[in-house]
Amino acid sequence: MGRIALVTGGTRGIGAAISIALNEAGYTVATTYARNDEVATKFTAKTGIPTYKWSVADYEECAEGVAKVEADLGPIDVLVNNAGITRDGMFHKVTPQQWKEVIDTNLNGIFNMTHPIWSGMRDRRFGRIINISSINGQKGQMGQVNYSAAKAGDLGFTKALAQEGALKGITVNAICPGYIGTEMVLAIPEKVLNEKIIPQIPVGRLGKPEEIARCVLFLASDDAEFITGSTLTANGGQFVV
Ligand code: CAA
16 A cells, blocks of 8 residues: 555544554554643554644644654655544633634644645645544534534535645545544533433434544545545434535
8 A cells, every 4th residue: 555644633532543544454644643742652652653743723833744744754645634622612601712722723724734735745646635524514513613613614625625636636525523432522511412412313322433434544545536525424313414
């Protein structure tokens, strides 16, 4: 195989499952993380996957980080823009800082990461950009005006850039996970999760990170070369588009 994949926010949650699945499928994988050194060290010890620390919210850090990964491993063929944060709160209580942090990471982050990689993919006539958006970018979610706006923005980014990449052998797609059993979802107040959210999922359970990782594997593969600009939903039937 020999392809090189970079997964942002890849040491925990959905990102960790994606990194591991790509690694097991024969990709050379690198992951990024922003804060938690201890988790990253343990992740590398367990999986052998190298981790790089920078914030996707900072363009310069992304450009430098991408250059370092490419110097270490070679040109990046597959970019999975997975890094994301929540700063949930009802809109009347949300601060400008909470708005900015979510937009900077979840929306500006995919620009910051994709831009330094894009020209190389164009030159090589191959690339896979896979953006992890969210069910809440599709349907909106109370308590998540910032997150829903950013994740909806990721879908617009995907559709527009797909058109630019189409004749250059680059596909750009999005995945919209529903509620997946990660730390991010388990941080929701238990009463809200059990009484308001899980009853809205027709399959009757949270998703598993590995179920999203399998979507990534497909979109990254040669089998998916005719699929671009698309949104793959994986939400247990919670929101049907
Ligand atoms: N769906 C339905 N009702 C919800 C809700 C939800 N997701 N979130 C909150 N509510 C309801 C609460 O049950 C409550 O109703 P009642 O007064 O009838 O009990 C009302 O809204 C107000 O909620 P709180 O009492 O919890 O208000 P708060 O100000 O203390 O907290 C909040 C507000 C921070 C938004 C908190 O309710 C919360 O965290 N909600 C979950 C928001 C959410 O769905 N986040 C998704 C995180 S996971 C993720 O983002 C990954 C992904 O891509 C899916």
